[in-house]
Amino acid sequence: xxxxxxVRVTPRSSRDSIEAGAGGVLSVRVTAPPDDGKANAAVCKxxxxxxxxxxxxxxxxxxxxxxxxxxxxxxxTEADVERLLPR
Numbered sequence: 001x002x003x004x005x006x007v008r009v010t011p012r013s014s015r016d017s018i019e020a021g022a023g024g025v026l027s028v029r030v031t032a033p034p035d036d037g038k039a040n041a042a043v044c045k046x047x048x049x050x051x052x053x054x055x056x057x058x059x060x061x062x063x064x065x066x067x068x069x070x071x072x073x074x075x076x077t078e079a080d081v082e083r084l085l086p087r
Contacts, residue, residue: 002074003081007047009067011039016046020086025068040064044071051076051084 006025013029021027032042044058051058053075063069073081 001077002072003076003078004061004070004072005047005081005085007043007069007071009039009043009069011042016042018046018050018085026085037064040069043069047071047073047085051080 007028008021008025010027010029011032011034013031015029016031017029019027019029028043028046030039030042030046032038040060044060045055048055048058051073053073057074057076059072061070061072
């Protein structure tokens with residue numbers, strides 16, 4: 001079982017955080033720069049921490065170089081995502 005979620009990423013932020021965004025898209029802020037996939041790795045780590053899954057369970061499936069990304073999270077249900085992440 002895997003769930004896909006859409007996030008809008010802000011790299012080089014002052015802190016790592018997840019907030020409810022416009023249109024049902026989560027806003028994920030990370031301190032990492034968008035160089036060599038560092039921001040993508042940081043996004044996966046932040047989302048994994050919020051959902052209580054290993055960071056290897058979260059992967060970017062679309063938007064590797066874009067600010068809007070689609071993440072796939074293994075080991076959680078849609079209900080888990082709704083309950084644990086801000087909407």
